[in-house]
Amino acid sequence: MRYSGLRVLVEGLRGNRGWRPAWHRPEPKDAYDMVVIGGGGHGLSTAYYLARNHGVKSVAVLEKGWLGSGNIGRNTTIVRANYFLPGNSEFYSHSLKLWEGLESALNYNVMHSQRGLINLFHSDGQRDAFARRGNAMINQGDDAILLDPDGVREHLPWLDFENVRFPIYGGLLHPRGGTARHDAVAWGYARAASRLGVDIIENCEVTGIRVEGGKAKAVTTSLGEIAAKKVAIVVAGRSSEVAAMAGLTLPIESHVLQAFVTEGLKPCIDHVVSFGMGHFYISQSDKGGLVFGGDIDFYASYAARGNLPMAEHVMEAAMTLMPMIGRARVLRSWGGIMDMSPDGSPIIDRTPVEGLYLNCGWNYGGFKAVPASGWCLAHLMATGESHEVARRFRLDRFATGHLLDEEGTGSQHNLH
């Protein structure tokens, strides 16, 4: 069933009795050509592009919970292509282009909203760094505009410009940056993949990976063993645990990232805004809630929930930047488990086990990467070659020292 305005009209006149489930819920088969472990954004997009771009007919996505239960349904929905380093910049640029055609490709409204993103800076040194970043973005073919304080004031008059400690010196505007509805992205990819014959199997936890003679042969699951010619581990915060099932140790630490949303307010924040002197960023959802977040928890953990010290840390940054937020009531907070890599950049690569692939290390920025990540992993699995925009996302860079350290903070997971 294709979705369209006409379909909404017709179904409205017929009492909405004709809608069908968005994706099939098949029983797992005994064997597939390709099995993707993890039904988050990256796993679903990998399966979709395997079927759509490469015509792979026999693909299953195995998800231990329900679609949208992981980080894909927990993030703060920011989509941008403002990376600086070669390796990252072409990848995220490719991803943003895919976002721009995603709704028609999937025939699904993912509410992609290019409302513009402004990164604030608060010193001369930071301005120089953002000017360089803006130039890199423009050289990459993306968009960037350096704003002085008056330029920022035009867009965001409600900020505290005269803050004694952190005065606002300007901002880097990325007009094509913005947001999308997070869980709709999972549903849209699931529906489109299912229409191409991908089996999406929820409530199917992978509990083991059978490796024989150095080759991945099958996965054991809560629904029985499933054989596969190729297996991809795409489980975000659980990457180390699942890779360990094949005897692999990953350079990944799992940390919690929290987010917060206020009660619904009238429209007051048009853009995505990020503070330059602390980790704080904010946007307003279409329902009116102010959605914001900040740093990850500094210690490793698998607890997908929030805690008060980090809540206080984020609220302090919020109040410093925009004291008016103190009048809004926080409705809820939540946490997701981030797969933090030592250099803050992802891994899309083969593993030393033949037929076993890895997609992880998205840190707190993997939502925007969902289209290109699936595109590139599908390319690698189907053709045996890394896609040109993901060539540097190699697993062995942590051994060879070819790091992709976007933040320049060194190889420490909790600093990226």
Ligand SMILES: Cc1cc2nc3c(=O)[nH]c(=O)nc-3n(C[C@H](O)[C@H](O)[C@H](O)COP(=O)(O)OP(=O)(O)OC[C@H]3O[C@@H](n4cnc5c(N)ncnc54)[C@H](O)[C@@H]3O)c2cc1C
């Ligand atoms: C609070 C928060 C804010 C964020 N904000 C942003 C943002 O604004 N912009 C941005 O770009 N990124 C953001 N991110 C990061 C982004 O959400 C993640 O990087 C991305 O969603 C991770 O990929 P995924 O969607 O595939 O992960 P997930 O949705 O977590 O998918 C992994 C799936 O694997 C499944 N799984 C795990 N183990 C097994 C197993 N053994 N068997 C079967 N299935 C298994 C899990 O149940 C899960 O559904 C944020 C994250 C959080 C938590």
